[in-house]
Structures are given as C-alpha cells and as structure tokens.
Amino acid sequence: MSDSTPRRNWLESLRRANLQLVGKLSVVAVLMFGFAYSLVPLYNAICSALGINVLSLSERQHAVKARDIKNTQIDYSRKISIEFDANVRGPWEFKPAVSHLEVHPGELTTVMYEFKNVQNRVMSAQAIPSYAPKQATAHFNKLECFCFNEYTLAAGEGKQWPVVFVIDPKLPKDVKTITLSYTFFEVAGKKQAAAPVLNGAKGSKS
Incomplete structure (x- = not known):
C-alpha cells in the first residue's frame, strides 16, 4: 500500500500536467487562428486610415493602361475597306446589314448579319468564314462572332x-x-419535319 501511494500521486500529477499543457496549446491555437483571421480587416483598416488602397490603385492603373493602349494602337493614317459577303446553301435569307465599311487598323468595329428561315420547318445551320486576300487572315481579329456555332431556328x-x-x-x-x-x-442530318399547315391556308413563294 505504501509503495502504490506515491505512484498514484505521481500519475495524478502527470495527468494534471498533461491537461494543463493541452489547455495552454489550445489557447495558443485559438489565439493564432484569431490573429490570422484578423489580418485582412486589420490590413484594410490600416490602409483606409492612411488613405492607401493598393487594390483599387492597381485597378485604376490597369484601366488607364488599357485605355492608352487601345487609343495608341489605332492607325489613323490608314483606312482599310472591309467588304462583307454572305453565301447561302439552301432556301433561306442571309445577308450583312451593310455591304462595306472603311475602318482604321486597330479600331474596334461591329457589323450585324441578318438571317431568316423562310421555310415552314425548323432548321439547324452554321456559318463558316473565309477571307480575301489570304494574307489578311492572320490580321483579322474577331472578338465576337457567330461563326462555327450551330443555330436552330423555327419556321x-x-x-x-x-x-x-x-x-x-x-x-x-x-x-x-x-x-x-x-x-x-x-x-447535315439535322433536317426537321415541316410545320403543320392550317386548314384553308395557302402556301406562298418567297
């Protein structure tokens, strides 16, 4: 009995020491997490107090650069005549809104193309572009285009x-x-059935 008492006391002391160590480590972990979590708002508060906003400053500088580049890239000393052509393989209407434009190199330009399915059935179609002369192909940069996309239009x-x-x-x-x-x-292979004709309706030719 006398030998076991000191051993129990020693184990109890060790257990209390371990619990204290775990408690201290937990407190340290919580403090570290809280410090890391507060860094962003703390940084924003300091920047706001000093009148510094690194993110917005960077965005403004980038916007100015983009605007300057866009303006300086336009070659006002030259004009290029752009002719717009449309070919169809089927009974439908397809044409550009304008037949030609004169543009400066580097100038952002938009032209509309019009399409109408004049048939009495649904159809799926797509457009393929080509350029002339061939050496202009690498210099004709399209930012938005309907080409190569497949479109389905009702009658x-x-x-x-x-x-x-x-x-x-x-x-x-x-x-x-x-x-x-x-x-x-x-x-190919996307031809749809013709739409039903109403009683008494007469077909028309386009």
Whole structure:
C-alpha cells in the first residue's frame, strides 16, 4: 500500500500536467487562428486610415493602361475597306446589314448579319468564314462572332448576330481591301419535319 501511494500521486500529477499543457496549446491555437483571421480587416483598416488602397490603385492603373493602349494602337493614317459577303446553301435569307465599311487598323468595329428561315420547318445551320486576300487572315481579329456555332431556328424565325473585329495594325501596307465572307449552310442530318399547315391556308413563294 505504501509503495502504490506515491505512484498514484505521481500519475495524478502527470495527468494534471498533461491537461494543463493541452489547455495552454489550445489557447495558443485559438489565439493564432484569431490573429490570422484578423489580418485582412486589420490590413484594410490600416490602409483606409492612411488613405492607401493598393487594390483599387492597381485597378485604376490597369484601366488607364488599357485605355492608352487601345487609343495608341489605332492607325489613323490608314483606312482599310472591309467588304462583307454572305453565301447561302439552301432556301433561306442571309445577308450583312451593310455591304462595306472603311475602318482604321486597330479600331474596334461591329457589323450585324441578318438571317431568316423562310421555310415552314425548323432548321439547324452554321456559318463558316473565309477571307480575301489570304494574307489578311492572320490580321483579322474577331472578338465576337457567330461563326462555327450551330443555330436552330423555327419556321419563319429571323435572327441578327454581331461580328466584332479589329484589324491588326501590322497588316501589310499593300493590303487596302479585305473581304469577309460567310457561307451559311444547313447542318447535315439535322433536317426537321415541316410545320403543320392550317386548314384553308395557302402556301406562298418567297
């Protein structure tokens, strides 16, 4: 009995010491987490107090750069004539809103293309672009285009699609005219059934 008493006391002391150590480590972990969590609002508060906003300053500088680059890239000493062409392979209407435009290299330009399904059935089709002369292809940069996308239009439905483009100022000096041509054709295997004709209705030719 006398030998076991000191051992029990020693184990009890060790247990209390371990519990104290765990408690201290827990407190340290909580404090570290709280410190890390407060860094962002603390940083924002300091920046606000000193009148510094690194993020917004960076954004403003980036916006100014983008605006300057956009303006300085336009070559006002040159004009390029852009001709718009549309070819169809099927009974539908497809044409550009304008037949030609004159643009400066580096100038952002938008032109609309119009399409109408004049059939009495749903159809799926897509457009493929081509350029002339060939050396202009690498310098005709489209930011938005309906080409290569597949579209489904109901009977009699019409659509307008934009083409947003920029002519690269590095376009060779001897190129003064570029033709952008689209061929719009029905997607193979996507022909839809004709829409039902109402009683008494007469077909019309377009």
